[in-house]
Amino acid sequence: MLLNAVIIILRELVEASLVISIFLAFSQRFNISRHWLFIGLIIGVTSAILYAMNINTISQWLDGVGQEVVNAGIHLLIYVVLLLFVIFSLHVKKARVEKFVIFLMFIGVALASIREGSEIILYIDGFLKNPDLLKPVLFGSAIGAGIGISLGVIFYYSLIGLSNKAGAGVGFLLCLLVAGGMVLQATQLLSQADWIASQYPLWNTSIWISEGSLIGQLLYALVGYESTPTLTQVLFYISAVGSMVVLTYLSKIYASRTS
Amino acid sequence: MNIFLLLRLFVYITLMACTFTVSATPIIEIEIRDHLFFPAEIHIPADTKVKLIIINKDPAAEEFESYELNREKVIPGGSKGVIFIGPLRSGEYPFFGEFFPKTAQGRVIVK
Numbered sequence: 436m437l438l439n440a441v442i443i444i445l446r447e448l449v450e451a452s453l454v455i456s457i458f459l460a461f462s463q464r465f466n467i468s469r470h471w472l473f474i475g476l477i478i479g480v481t482s483a484i485l486y487a488m489n490i491n492t493i494s495q496w497l498d499g500v501g502q503e504v505v506n507a508g509i510h511l512l513i514y515v516v517l518l519l520f521v522i523f524s525l526h527v528k529k530a531r532v533e534k535f536v537i538f539l540m541f542i543g544v545a546l547a548s549i550r551e552g553s554e555i556i557l558y559i560d561g562f563l564k565n566p567d568l569l570k571p572v573l574f575g576s577a578i579g580a581g582i583g584i585s586l587g588v589i590f591y592y593s594l595i596g597l598s599n600k601a602g603a604g605v606g607f608l609l610c611l612l613v614a615g616g617m618v619l620q621a622t623q624l625l626s627q628a629d630w631i632a633s634q635y636p637l638w639n640t641s642i643w644i645s646e647g648s649l650i651g652q653l654l655y656a657l658v659g660y661e662s663t664p665t666l667t668q669v670l671f672y673i674s675a676v677g678s679m680v681v682l683t684y685l686s687k688i689y690a691s692r693t694s
Numbered sequence: 695m696n697i698f699l700l701l702r703l704f705v706y707i708t709l710m711a712c713t714f715t716v717s718a719t720p721i722i723e724i725e726i727r728d729h730l731f732f733p734a735e736i737h738i739p740a741d742t743k744v745k746l747i748i749i750n751k752d753p754a755a756e757e758f759e760s761y762e763l764n765r766e767k768v769i770p771g772g773s774k775g776v777i778f779i780g781p782l783r784s785g786e787y788p789f790f791g792e793f794f795p796k797t798a799q800g801r802v803i804v805k
Contacts, residue, residue: 439795490755490770499747499776502767554757557768558793561754627765629778633743636764646761663764 436568440558440575441582442649446656447555448583451547453657454517454613456587457606458540460594464602465527471541478541479548486549487556500628507628509550510621516543517614518679521607522686611679616659618675622668623661636663719745719778726750726769729794737803741781749774756798760789763802780804 455472462469486493494502520539526532555576562572590609594602625631641662644651654660661668722744725732729752738744748758750769758777759766769775779787782804791798 436796439793443792490768491773494770494773494775499774502775554768557755557770558757561752561756561771561793564753623764627767627777629743629745633778633780635781635783641761651761661764662761 437571437575440572441579443558444555444576444579445583446652447551448580449586450656451551452583452587453590454547455544456590457609459591463595471537472544475541475544476548479545480552482549483552483556486553503624503628507621507624509546510617513546514614514617517610521610521683525686525690611676612658614679615672615676619659619661619668619672622671631667634665634667637666637669639663719743721745723747726752726756729797731798731800734800740784740804743780746777746779747774757792759792762787
């Protein structure tokens, strides 16, 4: 029970931790105030509690697939936030753009906390009436949270330790991977809800990295690793990642012309 | 052709397609009691889409999860959830309850 709690909480936290550390490193580099983090966390956690409290109602929406559709919507919104973030962060020296980027980071943190937070609340809530198991679960959750936050701190210091150019490059690559993972998970949720037709998988890499292994679970949480993806998922992934690369490139050209 | 006529035609075709898929999808119910799945083994035909209804009779939430089926869904305590699976090739597809993985184990047998 304890180990299970560690893995569940770590898996939920690690992705939010990575995104927050990228945003924090960015704020540090451009000397931006970090209020977005606290406001984003407060609004995100409050919404997560509301979401978890109303999970029964939400689950019954849309003929029983409300949960999938809402979660897919949150995933896709996080993708849009990351997309706009990498595009506009190149112009952050303009005061108006800086405000918009702060707004994006705030929304990104809030959305990530709703998604991860609601699942953690539902998980722990199940043990509240079970005092025998509650202790190991809370202890495991605390360890999981500790590891998740530590990983975020490591990400953060690794990012700010890099030169400006390398930091921007690595930050972009991480945003790209997380954003692609968001779209991949959204398509999976929509096919679970039967909003996208389910298909046979294109390949199976579970022999090399099983999704059940710790590495598989961390890769799933961080970059949406999927051992048996379908054609639709692969196409969505390529277009999501591809459009992010192209639009950032265009934004970079525009930035170098105007500066 | 009038654009509204086209739109109406589109709506009719979509509705027909929907009714067809709804009527053709078999439904299988699985209950969760004391962190166990009942039945723990379900049989479905190959190449067929199936609608699973997971009814959680426990007070605690459970997460239906299967790496092989690519499915993951939180079923709140005392509630139920719908999960579509398939079409699948023949074989065995294990699933488990992520919140209580020691006991909540099951599999889908596709023939």
